[in-house]
Amino acid sequence: HSPAEVLAATDHASFGLGSEIFATAITAEIDAPAPDGSVLLRWSNAGHVPPVLLLPDGTATLLANEPSNIPLGVAMPTRRDDHSITLSTGSILFLYTDGLVERRGRDIDDGLDDLVAALANRQSDSLDAILDDLLANVAEIDLRDDVALLAVRVGAAVSNGDVRETLVRLAADHSAPAVGRNHISMITAGLPRDVQDDAELLASELITNAIRCNIAPITLRTRLSSDAVEVAVHDYGAGYPEPPDGPPDHNAPNGRGLRIVAALSD
Numbered sequence: 001h002s003p004a005e006v007l008a009a010t011d012h013a014s015f016g017l018g019s020e021i022f023a024t025a026i027t028a029e030i031d032a033p034a035p036d037g038s039v040l041l042r043w044s045n046a047g048h049v050p051p052v053l054l055l056p057d058g059t060a061t062l063l064a065n066e067p068s069n070i071p072l073g074v075a076m077p078t079r080r081d082d083h084s085i086t087l088s089t090g091s092i093l094f095l096y097t098d099g100l101v102e103r104r105g106r107d108i109d110d111g112l113d114d115l116v117a118a119l120a121n122r123q124s125d126s127l128d129a130i131l132d133d134l135l136a137n138v139a140e141i142d143l144r145d146d147v148a149l150l151a152v153r154v155g156a157a158v159s160n161g162d163v164r165e166t167l168v169r170l171a172a173d174h175s176a177p178a179v180g181r182n183h184i185s186m187i188t189a190g191l192p193r194d195v196q197d198d199a200e201l202l203a204s205e206l207i208t209n210a211i212r213c214n215i216a217p218i219t220l221r222t223r224l225s226s227d228a229v230e231v232a233v234h235d236y237g238a239g240y241p242e243p244p245d246g247p248p249d250h251n252a253p254n255g256r257g258l259r260i261v262a263a264l265s266d
Helices: 003-016 108-119 127-138 176-187 193-212 256-264
Strands: 025-030 039-046 052-054 060-062 083-087 092-096 149-153 163-170 218-225 229-234
Touching (some): 163 176, 193 218, 193 256
Antiparallel strands (some): 025 039, 052 092
């Protein structure tokens, strides 16, 4: 379903349940990268503050659409519209909640203008640095509303001779495997589905092994080139466990993870 159809279905479900709650929302999807690395963004906005697009040349602009759609749960039925734009490599998309820009006694348009100004010409900075600065300089200390931020950078396609490497530090708890799988999914977007699945499973098994052994810290490294995907999970255990000898014991309580790693990796 398109983003607009998802929001329309949410409206139907809300009214069908007799709910009197209303909310703003944005639903968006990003396609797999094209050969030149660009991606198609498609989104639908139910009364939410508009996303901000930071272009590779440093220009920041609001992705505001007219007519705007009303929030969820206000009226039924209501029209929901899809919008789309192609994001070139190096573009950064920002989504956020209104707690970042809305203040009592101030027009929200002034808050949006401040946000756009704060993002302009930041295209070369890391996403962490940009988000930290937004919280420090755009948001206020005495916040009356929650603030949530999401930033997505469109990476360049990997061509012959290019290598892309990433490093993620993981918490040694139950959240780590899912975080690792999600990271691998983003890194391998556009590759054959079986390659993505194998890479996600390999990372998940290795991360889970480190958690079961209560080993911390854990880091997930990836290396993507035009002809290979490398996945490495580093922990600080005493050594590499010996794989079990002989045929697999399907009743054994453990040991399957290493067999999966051995079967899927090259």
